[in-house]
Amino acid sequence: MLGVDGIDVYYGESRVLPHVSVTVGRGEVVCVMGRNGVGKTTLLKTIVGLLTPRRGRITWEDRDITRRPPYERARLGIGYVPQGREIFPGLTVRENLMLGARRKSPSRESIDYVFSLFPALAVMLNKRGGDLSGGQQQQLAIARALMADPSLLLLDEPTEGIQPSIVEEIAAVLARIKQEGRRSILIVEQYLEFAREICDRFYVMDKGGVALQGDRHTFRVDEVSALLSV
Numbered sequence: 001m002l003g004v005d006g007i008d009v010y011y012g013e014s015r016v017l018p019h020v021s022v023t024v025g026r027g028e029v030v031c032v033m034g035r036n037g038v039g040k041t042t043l044l045k046t047i048v049g050l051l052t053p054r055r056g057r058i059t060w061e062d063r064d065i066t067r068r069p070p071y072e073r074a075r076l077g078i079g080y081v082p083q084g085r086e087i088f089p090g091l092t093v094r095e096n097l098m099l100g101a102r103r104k105s106p107s108r109e110s111i112d113y114v115f116s117l118f119p120a121l122a123v124m125l126n127k128r129g130g131d132l133s134g135g136q137q138q139q140l141a142i143a144r145a146l147m148a149d150p151s152l153l154l155l156d157e158p159t160e161g162i163q164p165s166i167v168e169e170i171a172a173v174l175a176r177i178k179q180e181g182r183r184s185i186l187i188v189e190q191y192l193e194f195a196r197e198i199c200d201r202f203y204v205m206d207k208g209g210v211a212l213q214g215d216r217h218t219f220r221v222d223e224v225s226a227l228l229s230v
């Protein structure tokens with residue numbers, strides 16, 4: 001389980017996350033929503049170790065990882081799909097996937113598993129990442145993170161700017177991962193119907209931190225969207 005416990009995160013002297021707490025249980029899918037600029041990406045970057053909180057702590061499977069470097073957190077099973085995908089456009093699909101693997105020669109199972117989730121990638125192995133559509137690049141970014149077999153998958157706006165048919169494919173993949181029950185998912189998502197569809201619990205952030213939280217039964221699209229529009 002992941003515990004983000006009262007973290008304060010700054011850029012210089014400007015505090016972006018004021019005492020923010022979030023948890024993700026084993027096998028749980030948790031959505032984080034909030035207007036642009038409230039600090040959702042900052043939260044994920046702090047969880048993966050690209051930023052260090054001034055106060056508060058982050059625990060993962062009973063370990064305090066607040067000061068652990070990103071590569072150690074990756075090794076401990078935390079996978080990250082950054083906003084804007086950030087695949088390597090000059091490398092092939094195969095090379096992008098290999099960069100995600102924790103070992104030099106990933107097992108046949110992990111390769112087969114990723115291709116079973118994203119069959120389209122299997123036939124594009126030698127294409128350059130940059131020649132893929134935005135939606136295909138997003139699928140590649142998720143597949144790359146899964147190559148390391150993470151037990152926690154962090155996704156930052158995976159449906160942003162993506163055509164509806166691929167949004168559906170991504171939703172189906174996340175539903176399948178959830179059903180397998182071996183991974184937890186923390187997803188930043190602006191597309192509320194998508195979020196409500198897949199989440200077990202949710203948080204809505206604003207400038208003051210977490211403004212609203214609840215579970216899928218208390219998720220009301222009108223209530224959440226009111227917090228996103230003001």
Ligand SMILES: Nc1ncnc2c1ncn2[C@@H]1O[C@H](COP(=O)(O)OP(=O)(O)O)[C@@H](O)[C@H]1O
Pocket residue numbers: 011016034035036037038039040041042043
């Ligand atoms: N590298 C940075 N340096 C300074 N300020 C930043 C940096 N990255 C983000 N910010 C600021 O921090 C706030 C939160 O950004 P971000 O976490 O990207 O928000 P969100 O993902 O919710 O849109 C914004 O006001 C943004 O301008």
Ligand SMILES: [Mg+2]
Pocket residue numbers: 040041042083156
């Ligand atoms: Mg963001």
